[in-house]
Amino acid sequence: DSGVTQTPKHLITATGQRVTLRCSPRSGDLSVYWYQQSLDQGLQFLIQYYNGEERAKGNILERFSAQQFPDLHSELNLSSLELGDSALYFCASSPSTSGGLDTQYFGPGTRLTVL
């Protein structure tokens, strides 16, 4: 158990809908990262927050957004969903912004299926 929690575990929805994925980082970790794992793209970095502020952006679509709240939990919002958004979404956390020095600890993931 990494200490990172994600809810829900599974999500099934229809095209055009909007969903929210939630992540609680390990106790004391200030950074939260979101990754998407799909069969065709592999594991891709989406976005990072540090202590409530956006710090880095990767291959995140404009239909997707995220935020980190004062209690440090984070939410990833996916809107106008398409079939291709079906994937496993991981959250990870680390103590600070130094990605090269800190280990990122991953949650169990949320499996999103868009029908």
Add this chain to the structure above:
Amino acid sequence: GDSVTQMEGPVTLSEEAFLTINCTYTATGYPSLFWYVQYPGEGLQLLLKATKADDKGSNKGFEATYRKETTSFHLEKGSVQVSDSAVYFCALSDRGAQKLVFGQGTRLTINP
């Protein structure tokens, strides 16, 4: 940009066989290197890491050495078990970056 290339899978071995999964990287800076493992139906777990050249990471009988001259971080284990069956990901993180860059993953199956 930075990238990681892993050997193509799937890899199938018999129990107690020697394992090598090749990983090479391209990076402009001095990255930290990681091996993560994903067991069926689970998230990613850190297996081992190395933060500078010639460092050796080790855990649960697995080892990998950071080779700057060959830009490699190959994963090895002397005697694999059925319980090692999983997908293994090599990854890098540049000291200035805020993200992990992953290889495509190598599915390993160990037969009894």
